[in-house]
Amino acid sequence: ITRRFAYELIKRDLIHPSQNVPAPDMGTGQREMAWIADQYARMNTTDINAKACVTGKPMNAGGIAGRVEATGRGVQYALQEFFREPLDLQRAGLSGSLEGNRVIVQGLGNVGFHAAKFLSQEDGAKIIAVIERDGALINETGLNVEGVADWRNKTGGLKDYPDAVFVPEGAKLLEHDCDILIPAALEGVINLDNAARIKAPLIIEAANGPVTAGADEILREKGCVIIPDMYANAGGVTASYFEWVKNLSHIRFGRMQRRQEEARSLMLLAELERLSTQMGADWSMSADFKKRFVQGAGELELVRSGLDDTMRAAMQAMRALWHSDENVTDLRIAAYLVAIRKVAESYQTKGL
Incomplete structure (x- = not known):
């Protein structure tokens, strides 16, 4: 099915290394990307850049080290940069470092798992709750993220996990008291029905559109700071760009x-x-x-370094507007303005 779908897109010139370059999302992964890349190569036998037609591939098919973890890693880097600036923390009513902060993660897929793993193991944050399809787990002293993921993969769910309390109505834990809430799965999980009961002072949107427009307004009025999805989950597409550059240059990063x-x-x-x-x-x-x-520095270290630099620079650009312009009331507006101004400046430079 994947190959046939790819075939129909490729013959219409809708997938091309210099035009449209897909990447994995929910329900797909390295395997499907390898299939698409191989199908493109079969249909374009003289294109030396064929591997660059899609990203998120396995390492042995032209992928890049660090791509699988990249979106979750980007969430970690975004929070690290947020916690470097006292003014940001003041807006959220937080202080200090990430260490010891209580985190709730909704969705333990690729993004949520890696974000939770890195934040707990490298930054000392406490993952007190994990929300999944069949319910949620909570342990105020902190969960072993890898242990929870192993249990879920082994049993198909979270129920009966030994070191935490299982809550059948997992969505209720979105409203549980915590310092950082990370919605990392589906759209619209924070909406008009539950926004007023959200207690987290800081939300980072690791998923696409997890906070609806109506909920966003309610949360802002409460003083909750939201790190927007267009920035927070950009780690994956940033690493995809690195993979695309690697494929076009035909040499792995760090080799020289x-x-x-x-x-x-x-x-x-x-x-x-x-x-x-x-x-x-x-x-x-x-x-x-x-x-x-x-x-x-090998390829993995260079990819992580490049991703960290990208996430820092983007946050700093948003932060500068957020703290200097009284009309910019939140980071989402700041992100839009930074992006639109870049486009506008590009047009002005071209005399358009």
């Missing part, structure tokens, strides 16, 4: 510079070790410093 970086690091380490020997017990390198410092 990694060993040279390692050689320079080894030279510096040799000098440090010489100084360490001379100074004796007065100074020494930590046990794992050498291993971490010497390792050059």
Whole structure:
């Protein structure tokens, strides 16, 4: 079915490396993207850029390291940048760092799982609840995200998971007290029916359109800060851009510079070790410093670095408007203005 669908799109020139480049979403993944890429290559045997016709492919079919995790990773980077700015935190009534903040995640698919995993394991946030199709789990001391995902994959649901309380009406936990709410699955889960009961001071839209327009207005009047979907879940498409660039350049990221970086690091380490020997017990390198410092950046590290930089720059552009213009009352309006101004400036530059 996928190949036939791809065939019909390709023969109409609706999929092309320089025109329309699809990527996976709900119900599809690396397997389907590999099928589409292969179908395109079969129909365009002389196109050396055929692999660039679609992104989200497996590594052995022209994919890029870090693509599967990218949307969830982008959510993490967005929150990290938000928490770097005291003015942002003040608007949300929060303070400090991500560590210890109580997080509820709605949807433990690819996006929700990776966002929850990275926030808990790397930033010290507490994932106190996870909401899925068959219900929800809650544990105020924090859930083991990988343990919950393994249980769900093994049993087909969340029920009877041993280290948490199962709540059959999972949607009710959207209204539970927490610091950060991450809707990461379906559209419209926060709507006119439940918006007034949402307690989270900060919502980050990891899904597309999880907050309806009416709910958005209610939440803003309550003082809730919403990090909008057009920015928050852009990690996937950003990594897809990196994959597209890799396919067009026909070389993996890091291949040209990694060993040279390692050689320079080894030279510096040799000098440090010489100084360490001379100074004796007065100074020494930590046990794992050498291993971490010497390792050059591979494709995964470069993709993560590029994604982090992209998410930081975008948030900083939105933040500048949000805090400087009294007519810009929220980050969603700021995001629209940043995007529209870029288009307008492009037109002006061209004299249109």
